[in-house]
Amino acid sequence: xxxxxxxxxxxxxxxxxxxxxxxxxxxxxxxxxxxxxxxxxxxxxxxxxxxxxxxxxxxxxxxxxxxxxxxxxxxxxxxxxxxxxxxxxxxxxxxxxxxxxxxxxxxxxxxxxxxxxxxxxxxxxxxxxxxxxxxxxxxxxxxxxxxxxxxxxxxxxxxxxxxxxxxxxxxxxxxxxxxxxxxxxxxxxxxxxxxxxxxxxxxxxxxxxxxxxxxxxxxxxxxxxxxxxxxxxxxxxxxxxxxxxxxxxxxxxxxxxxxxxxxxxxxxxxxxxxxxxxxxxxxxxxxxxxxxxxxxxxxxxxxxxxxxxxxxxxxxxxxxxxxxxxxxxxxxxxxxxxxxxxxxxxxxxxxxxxxxxxxxxxxxxxxxxxxxxxxxxxxxxxxxxxxxxxxxxxxxxxx
Amino acid sequence: xxxxxxxxxxxxxxxxxxxxxxxxxxxxxxxxxxxxxxxxxxxxxxxxxxxxxxxxxxxxxxxxxxxxxxxxxxxxxxxxxxxxxxxxxxxxxxxxxxxxxxxxxxxxxxxxxxxxxxxxxxxxxxxxxxxxxxxxxxxxxxxxxxxxxxxxxxxxxxxxxxxxxxxxxxxxxxxxxxxxxxxxxxxxxxxxxxxxxxxxxxxxxxxxxxxxxxxxxxxxxxxxxxxxxxxxxxxxxxxxxxxxxxxxxxxxxxxxxxxxxxxxxxxxxxxxxxxxxxxxxxxxxxxxxxxxxxxxxxxxxxxxxxxxxxxxxxxxxxxxxxxxxxxxxxxxxxxxxxxxxxxxxxxxxxxxxxxxxxxxxxxxxxxxxxxxxxxxxxxxxxxxxxxxxxxxxxxxxxx
Numbered sequence: 001x002x003x004x005x006x007x008x009x010x011x012x013x014x015x016x017x018x019x020x021x022x023x024x025x026x027x028x029x030x031x032x033x034x035x036x037x038x039x040x041x042x043x044x045x046x047x048x049x050x051x052x053x054x055x056x057x058x059x060x061x062x063x064x065x066x067x068x069x070x071x072x073x074x075x076x077x078x079x080x081x082x083x084x085x086x087x088x089x090x091x092x093x094x095x096x097x098x099x100x101x102x103x104x105x106x107x108x109x110x111x112x113x114x115x116x117x118x119x120x121x122x123x124x125x126x127x128x129x130x131x132x133x134x135x136x137x138x139x140x141x142x143x144x145x146x147x148x149x150x151x152x153x154x155x156x157x158x159x160x161x162x163x164x165x166x167x168x169x170x171x172x173x174x175x176x177x178x179x180x181x182x183x184x185x186x187x188x189x190x191x192x193x194x195x196x197x198x199x200x201x202x203x204x205x206x207x208x209x210x211x212x213x214x215x216x217x218x219x220x221x222x223x224x225x226x227x228x229x230x231x232x233x234x235x236x237x238x239x240x241x242x243x244x245x246x247x248x249x250x251x252x253x254x255x256x257x258x259x260x261x262x263x264x265x266x267x268x269x270x271x272x273x274x275x276x277x278x279x280x281x282x283x284x285x286x287x288x289x290x291x292x293x294x295x296x297x298x299x300x301x302x303x304x305x306x307x308x309x310x311x312x313x314x315x316x317x318x319x320x321x322x323x324x325x326x327x328x329x330x331x332x333x334x335x336x337x338x339x340x341x342x343x344x345x346x347x348x349x350x351x352x353x354x355x356x357x358x359x360x361x362x363x364x365x366x367x368x369x370x371x372x373x374x375x376x377x378x379x380x381x382x383x384x385x386x387x388x389x390x391x392x393x394x395x396x397x398x399x
Numbered sequence: 400x401x402x403x404x405x406x407x408x409x410x411x412x413x414x415x416x417x418x419x420x421x422x423x424x425x426x427x428x429x430x431x432x433x434x435x436x437x438x439x440x441x442x443x444x445x446x447x448x449x450x451x452x453x454x455x456x457x458x459x460x461x462x463x464x465x466x467x468x469x470x471x472x473x474x475x476x477x478x479x480x481x482x483x484x485x486x487x488x489x490x491x492x493x494x495x496x497x498x499x500x501x502x503x504x505x506x507x508x509x510x511x512x513x514x515x516x517x518x519x520x521x522x523x524x525x526x527x528x529x530x531x532x533x534x535x536x537x538x539x540x541x542x543x544x545x546x547x548x549x550x551x552x553x554x555x556x557x558x559x560x561x562x563x564x565x566x567x568x569x570x571x572x573x574x575x576x577x578x579x580x581x582x583x584x585x586x587x588x589x590x591x592x593x594x595x596x597x598x599x600x601x602x603x604x605x606x607x608x609x610x611x612x613x614x615x616x617x618x619x620x621x622x623x624x625x626x627x628x629x630x631x632x633x634x635x636x637x638x639x640x641x642x643x644x645x646x647x648x649x650x651x652x653x654x655x656x657x658x659x660x661x662x663x664x665x666x667x668x669x670x671x672x673x674x675x676x677x678x679x680x681x682x683x684x685x686x687x688x689x690x691x692x693x694x695x696x697x698x699x700x701x702x703x704x705x706x707x708x709x710x711x712x713x714x715x716x717x718x719x720x721x722x723x724x725x726x727x728x729x730x731x732x733x734x735x736x737x738x739x740x741x742x743x744x745x746x747x748x749x750x751x752x753x754x755x756x757x758x759x760x761x762x763x764x765x766x767x768x769x770x771x772x773x774x775x776x777x778x779x780x781x782x783x784x785x786x787x788x789x790x791x792x793x794x795x796x797x798x
Binding site: 068 | 450755772786795
C-alpha cells in the first residue's frame with residue numbers, strides 16, 4: 001500500500017484531523033441494550049454523521065485484539081503486522097524517552113533472589129514507586145565501556161533500560177525465566193549480529209547484581225522485550241504529510257514520534273488539546289489528537305463513566321469543526337468494552353467527514369448504526385489513504 | 400495469519416461448535432422471492448440470530464466457487480489458496496482411505512481402448528459399480544517392487560490408486576489425454592524429484608493394461624490428480640484446539656482428518672450426530688458437525704427439498720444450545736442454489752453466537768437479513784480466529 005501511494009501523492013494546503021478516542025468501541029451490558037457510544041448523548045458527532053460517511057474499522061484483522069502499538073500504527077496508515085514494536089520500545093515510549101534509531105530498549109523488572117541466586121519474587125513484592133526510584137538511582141551509577149546507559153523508572157517494580165552504543169543486532173532473549181525458583185537467564189543473542197548487544201546487557205546485569213546485592217527489597221533485575229525501534233518510514237516520507245501529535249499520555253506521543261510526527265504541547269485536558277490544535281492550525285497538514293479517558297473507563301469496567309467520557313469527547317467537536325478541516329476522522333484504536341474490562345477485537349465505529357465524501361444513511365454515531373455506513377468494515381490501515389483521497393492529496397493510479 | 404495467532408493462544412475449558420450445512424447459501428427461484436434459507440421455517444436459528452451476530456462468509460475470494468476441499472479448509476481456519484488439495488487426495492478422503500503423509504493418491508478412471516490403444520470411451524460406458532468392483536479386484540493383484548499398491552473402488556468407472564513407497568516427489572502429470580481418439584499419456588514427472596513416482600505409476604499402468612486387456616467393458620485405466628496429502632499444520636498446532644469431527648459422509652471426515660481432528664462415530668442421521676455431540680461433549684474443545692443434505696438437494700435443483708432439509712437442520716439446534724457452547728458458528732462451506740443445481744460463488748450466511756459477541760440488528764437467518772450483520776462480509780478463514788477470540792482463547796497482539 002505504501003509503495004502504491006507514494007508515487008500518487010500531491011501536496012496541497014488541505015488539513016486532516018484524526019481524533020482518536022482510545023478504546024472507543026464497546027458492547028451492550030444487557031442483551032438488546034445500547035453500547036457505551038450508543039448510550040452517550042453525542043450531538044456534535046451525530047451531526048457530523050448525518051452529513052458524512054461512517055463505517056467500522058478493524059484494527060488488525062478479524063478476531064485480533066490489538067495493544068496500543070498495533071492499534072495506533074494502523075490508524076497512522078501502517079500495516080501493524082508489517083511493523084511490530086518490541087515491548088522494551090513501547091515501555092520507553094510510555095515514559096517519553098526519546099529513543100534514537102540505534103538505541104536498544106528493554107523493559108526491566110526488579111525482583112528478589114535467594115542466596116543461590118534463585119528468584120523468590122519476580123516483582124520484588126510490588127515494591128512501591130518511592131523506594132524503587134532510589135534503587136533506580138543506584139543503577140544509574142553503572143557505566144559500560146562502549147555504550148551509554150540510561151535507566152529510567154516507570155512505576156513500582158518496572159523500569160526501562162536503554163543502551164546507546166555502536167549499532168548492532170538487538171535480538172537478545174529475555175533474561176526473565178518466567179517463574180520463581182529459577183535463576184535469571186543469561187542474555188542470549190538470537191543471531192551473531194546481536195552478540196555485542198548481548199554482551200553489553202550481560203555486563204549491565206552483572207553490575208546491577210553487584211550494586212543491589214544488599215538491597216533488601218529488590219536485589220536483582222530481569223529484562224524483557226529487548227528491542228530496537230522498528231524502522232518505520234515517516235508519515236512525511238510515505239504520505240507527504242507534515243504531521244503533529246496532541247496527546248496527553250506519553251505512550252501515544254511516543255507512537256506518534258515513531259512515525260515522524262512533531263510532538264506539540266497538548267496541555268492537560270481534552271479542551272486544552274483542542275485549544276492547542278487551534279493555536280497550531282496553520283503549522284501542520286495533519287493532526288493526531290489522542291483522548292485517553294474512554295479506554296481507561298472501559299478498562300475499569302465502568303460503563304457509565306465511559307459514556308460520560310464519550311460525551312466530554314463529543315463536546316469539543318464544535319471547536320474542531322469550526323477550524324474547517326478538509327477531512328476529519330473520528331474513531332478509536334480498538335474497542336475496550338466496559339463489560340469485558342479489556343481491549344477487544346470488536347470493530348471500532350469510524351466517521352469520516354469531508355466535502356468530498358459520499359454520504360450514507362447513518363443518522364447517529366454508534367456500533368449498530370455504523371454497520372450501515374458507506375465505508376463498510378475496513379482495516380484501519382486504509383483510513384489514512386482514504387483521508388488523503390478526500391483531501392485531494394492522491395492522484396489517479398494508472399492511466 | 401497462522402503465524403500471528405500461534406503466539407497469542409490461550410488454552411482454557413471453552414467449547415466451540417462449528418455446524419456446517421453443506422451448500423447452505425441459495426438464490427431465489429423468482430425475482431423478489433425468498434432463497435431456500437429465507438423460505439425455511441427456522442425458529443431455533445432465528446432465535447440465535449436475534450441475540451447474536453451475523454454476516455456472510457466468502458469461502459475463497461469474491462467470485463470463486465469452491466469445491467468441498469477449499470470450502471472446508473476455509474472454515475477450519477486455513478487459507479484455501481495456501482493449502483491446495485489434489486484431486487487424488489480428495490478422492491481417497493472421499494472413501495475414508497486413511498492416507499499417510501507420504502502416500503501418493505490418484506483418481507483412476509476405467510476406460511476402453513481400441514486395438515491401437517486409442518481411447519474409445521473415457522468412462523468405460525459408465526460401467527455399473529458391480530462389474531467395476533470385479534475389475535478392481537483384478538487390479539489388486541498388481542505388485543510393484545518398492546511400493547505397496549492400494550486400489551479402491553469409488554463408484555461406477557471411478558477408483559482410487561494409492562502408492563505407499565519411499566518418499567519422493569508426487570508431481571506427475573495426468574495420464575488421461577482428456578479426449579477420445581488418443582492414447583493414454585505416459586506418466587510424466589514434472590520435476591526430477593518426482594521421477595521415481597512417475598516410474599512406479601508407469602509400472603502400475605503397464606500391469607493394469609496387461610491384466611485388463613480381455614475385459615470387455617473396461618480394458619484400460621487413466622489416472623488424474625496425482626498428489627500427496629498437503630502438509631497442513633494441525634488445528635492443535637496452529638489453534639491449540641483438541642478438535643473432533645461428526646460427519647456422516649467420508650469426504651468430510653477425510654478433510655477433518657487432514658487438519659488433525661479426531662473422527663468420531665456420527666451415527667447415520669443429523670439427530671444422531673447431535674446425540675454423539677452430547678456424548679462426547681466433555682472430551683474435546685472444538686466440534687465440527689457436517690450436514691450434507693442441503694447440498695445434495697441443491698445439486699438436484701430441488702428448492703423445496705432444500706428448504707425442508709434446512710428445517711430439519713434447524714430442528715436440532717435446541718439440543719446443541721442446551722449443551723452451552725461458548726461459541727457456536729452456523730454456516731455453510733459454500734452456496735449451492737437449487738436454481739443453479741451446482742456449487743456457486745455467492746457468500747454464505749453465517750451466525751456466530753457467544754456471550755462476548757456484539758449483537759447487530761438482524762432478526763432472522765437468511766441471505767438478505769445477514770447483509771446487515773455485524774460480521775459484515777468476511778473471508779471464511781477468519782471465522783476460526785473470531786471463534787477463538789469470542790472463546791477468550793487469544794491474547795492481545797502487541798502491547
